[in-house]
Amino acid sequence: MPVTLTINGHSMHASARDGSLFDHAERLGVRVPTSCRKNGKCKECVVEVTRGGDLLAPRTDAERHLSGTFRLSCQTRVVADTGEVDCHTMRRGAMRIERAAAGLPLRGDITFDPCVTRDGADRILLDGVEIACSTAPIHGVAIDIGTTTVVVRLLNLETGALIADASFENPQRFGGSDVMSRIHYDTTVGQFLLQRTLAGYLTHAMESLPVDPQTIYEAVVVGNSTMRDIFFRHDVYPIGQTPYRSITEIEMAAGKRTTTSLTQTTAKSLLPIHPKARVYGLPIISGHLGADAAACMLAVDLAHEERLVAIMDIGTNTELIVGNRHRILAASCPAGPAFEGGSVSCGMPGLDGAIEDVAVDDSTGAFRFNVIGGGAPEGICGSGLVDLMSELLRTGRMNEFGRFEDGQQRITIDSARGIHFRESDVNELAQAKGANVAGLHVVFHTLGLPFDAIDVFYLAGGFGRRLKIEASKRIGLIPNLPNEKIVQVGNAAIEGACMALLSRAKRQELEHLVKRVEHCRLETHPQFFDFFVEGCQFKPVEAPHEETLTRSD
Numbered sequence: 001m002p003v004t005l006t007i008n009g010h011s012m013h014a015s016a017r018d019g020s021l022f023d024h025a026e027r028l029g030v031r032v033p034t035s036c037r038k039n040g041k042c043k044e045c046v047v048e049v050t051r052g053g054d055l056l057a058p059r060t061d062a063e064r065h066l067s068g069t070f071r072l073s074c075q076t077r078v079v080a081d082t083g084e085v086d087c088h089t090m091r092r093g094a095m096r097i098e099r100a101a102a103g104l105p106l107r108g109d110i111t112f113d114p115c116v117t118r119d120g121a122d123r124i125l126l127d128g129v130e131i132a133c134s135t136a137p138i139h140g141v142a143i144d145i146g147t148t149t150v151v152v153r154l155l156n157l158e159t160g161a162l163i164a165d166a167s168f169e170n171p172q173r174f175g176g177s178d179v180m181s182r183i184h185y186d187t188t189v190g191q192f193l194l195q196r197t198l199a200g201y202l203t204h205a206m207e208s209l210p211v212d213p214q215t216i217y218e219a220v221v222v223g224n225s226t227m228r229d230i231f232f233r234h235d236v237y238p239i240g241q242t243p244y245r246s247i248t249e250i251e252m253a254a255g256k257r258t259t260t261s262l263t264q265t266t267a268k269s270l271l272p273i274h275p276k277a278r279v280y281g282l283p284i285i286s287g288h289l290g291a292d293a294a295a296c297m298l299a300v301d302l303a304h305e306e307r308l309v310a311i312m313d314i315g316t317n318t319e320l321i322v323g324n325r326h327r328i329l330a331a332s333c334p335a336g337p338a339f340e341g342g343s344v345s346c347g348m349p350g351l352d353g354a355i356e357d358v359a360v361d362d363s364t365g366a367f368r369f370n371v372i373g374g375g376a377p378e379g380i381c382g383s384g385l386v387d388l389m390s391e392l393l394r395t396g397r398m399n400e401f402g403r404f405e406d407g408q409q410r411i412t413i414d415s416a417r418g419i420h421f422r423e424s425d426v427n428e429l430a431q432a433k434g435a436n437v438a439g440l441h442v443v444f445h446t447l448g449l450p451f452d453a454i455d456v457f458y459l460a461g462g463f464g465r466r467l468k469i470e471a472s473k474r475i476g477l478i479p480n481l482p483n484e485k486i487v488q489v490g491n492a493a494i495e496g497a498c499m500a501l502l503s504r505a506k507r508q509e510l511e512h513l514v515k516r517v518e519h520c521r522l523e524t525h526p527q528f529f530d531f532f533v534e535g536c537q538f539k540p541v542e543a544p545h546e547e548t549l550t551r552s553d
């Protein structure tokens, strides 16, 4: 039996004499990113080998920057005579991305004044300076670089119309799944490998858009500070060291720049857009409150808001912004990857095969669940984990301290597929939740207001969009507010990036807004530990006691 090689779900027989994994991928019609013609130089052809890694040739010198299950496909050959090898490019499955944020106050209601304009029939101007001569339509892209997911939106800059969008899993996973690992990788391995790999995937995404990428004259980029700065090839080392500042903040404090926003040429960005296009990175709030959080403030129109609003984007690093046009506070909560499926034994991202909602049948105690894509379950994504814990609480199988009441160490969700939920998984989720709740308490304690002073609680991000509100309130992931105050807005960051792409006024507004944000540092708050411990419990999050509501600002 020859070796069966499966790449991105497509299979064929493979042997060393048939060439590298990359060669096999080409025969299977699987596109692998490359800009070096398979000679080991560009480092873009990374694949993750999920089965049969021992059937492959040892790493070559060109692969020294990779570890674990990651290989360069152009350098890797099958050397065994029999067995099975499974691998996939870094664009794994289809992430579910909300096409548009809902419930935002400003949709379709901004002054349309993009930086790229047309003068006459064919003169194309950037900030009033001619950069091209063409009668073809003018386009721009908004890009949200998340640690886990990348979203691209293509807009017509003459009409403001949304033309298309694309999304994919961030291929930088070979540099680690969280921000700190990426910082370590980028600063130790160097060579801009993370940026180059992402640029390769962005190039594919843009080439699959329904317009000529050469008609794209501006790209607006958002992302957390690390993702943004890696993309702009800035040194991210200081973001990983106390006091966790982006190089742009450091330079601004030293008087070397007046903004934390960034601009770059097309050539340096490696994007396939017009050579005279501009790549613009929105300003950040701080090292741990990036351009994505800043973009959310645009999306909810915080600069003009009279009501007290909270924006919470739950992720590896949960961002929390609370305020209105008079005062804005923000906190970053180091929740870790548990709610994105990391560090949980049965966890997985919101991909096909993930259990996304769970219910316990009251009469039989059996689990009922839905699986993304409708196939067999492979694991549980974040929203499924929230549902599961809520149901375990509701049915008395788990107590508020996260202990299973039957004394067992694990609960079987699907025996056929070996999907179990362990008490150790609950601990991971408890700590992630504890960080979020501590952030809420610290910010409201600083404001001197109870949670029920909130007029609107925006749950931003793809994860926040899919959460079930009652389950989230039951386990204490979000405050116990009336449902009518809670708005699940989806990807507000990309919405804010689109606004900045379409409106110079909004760009200016954001430059002022980020400078007004008061950053609450959780680790220095005297009650942080108490808030964290309380937040680790699985019970509704209520307003702090009256005696704690003394203003600390």
Ligand code: FES
Binding pocket: 033, 034, 035, 036, 037, 038, 039, 040, 041, 042, 043, 044, 045, 072, 073, 074, 075
């Ligand atoms: S194709 Fe460039 S390193 Fe493999």
